[in-house]
Amino acid sequence: MKKQIKKIVGFTAALALVFAFHSCDDLEKYELPEAGSIADATPPEADFSFTQGAGPDEEWKDYTFANLSTSATTYSWDYGDGNTSTDVDGANTYPGEGTYTVTLTASDALGVVSESTQIVEVVEPPTPAVPDPVIINGDFDKLAKLGSSNLCSCSGWDNDDIGEQGESSSGNGGSDNVVKFDNNEPDHVYQEFAVTPNADYSITIVTSHKTIASTPGTYPGSTLEIRILAGAGYNAGYTPTYYTAAPDFPNSGYGYTTVAQVETAANNLLVETIPNPNDDDYFTQTYTFNAGANDSVALFIRGIGGDSSVGSYGYSSGDEEIRADSVTITAVN
Known part of the structure; x- marks a missing residue:
């Protein structure tokens, strides 16, 4: 019995020594896990x-x-x-x-x-560049017209509902490479093309005027007029058709069908005139316009200043020949 008491006293003393040489923090290392707990074998990984x-x-x-x-x-x-x-x-x-x-x-x-x-x-991405419009036969080359073997620099540019066709001529160092407006006739060119709404465009045209006529009975001082017409101005339900070759363009029955529509101010995005400078050299003119809400527009060029009673269109070029050598339209980016 005395031996058993000595063992208990000895164990108690040893336990006291353990607590004497270990802090509480050290003891936490030896705490047992809660009953039934297991390690997180699949911890989350954020990504x-x-x-x-x-x-x-x-x-x-x-x-x-x-x-x-x-x-x-x-x-x-x-x-x-x-x-x-x-x-x-x-x-x-x-x-x-x-x-x-x-x-x-x-x-x-x-x-x-x-x-x-x-x-x-x-970062705001850059605004995509507005593409240049596709203009067919912008150099006014002498090409076949729709349904005809006749060649004309007006090919791709004729709309007989609002004027007579401009005709082929030669000039600016070439042969049959310009379209002319002359002989006191209601000559014109017209073509529709696609644009990007609200985009700005530049139109450049190279033209020449014959010297102002002085012969009695003539109509001198002819002027070239350039208009950009809104694509929705003539018919709200009309959808332009775009052609890849000049001979495919129709000659009438499409787009603007009356001169009154052409001359309605609300239908015009641009109106410019080039008066006769009394100098038959070729000059380059550049203008700008905004497409507004339109996704298509029409370019209409005609001679004015002649006898407006000639023909049935209400306008006419003078007797002096006006020549258009080329027209280009580019997006302003």
């Missing part, structure tokens, strides 16, 4: 990717975030601009260009947390 929106308005500010996290049940997004979300996948509209730090916090049912952080550079 994500993102995509910038695109579009004609301000969709470039819109970002979507794809959640690529694993072993997680709850999520918290911080988009870096003050906006947050607890959705699985994220989406955010940023206020503008800038650098934003995006953090995804992913947690599992055991309360284990993982974070993934990425830098998002929000």
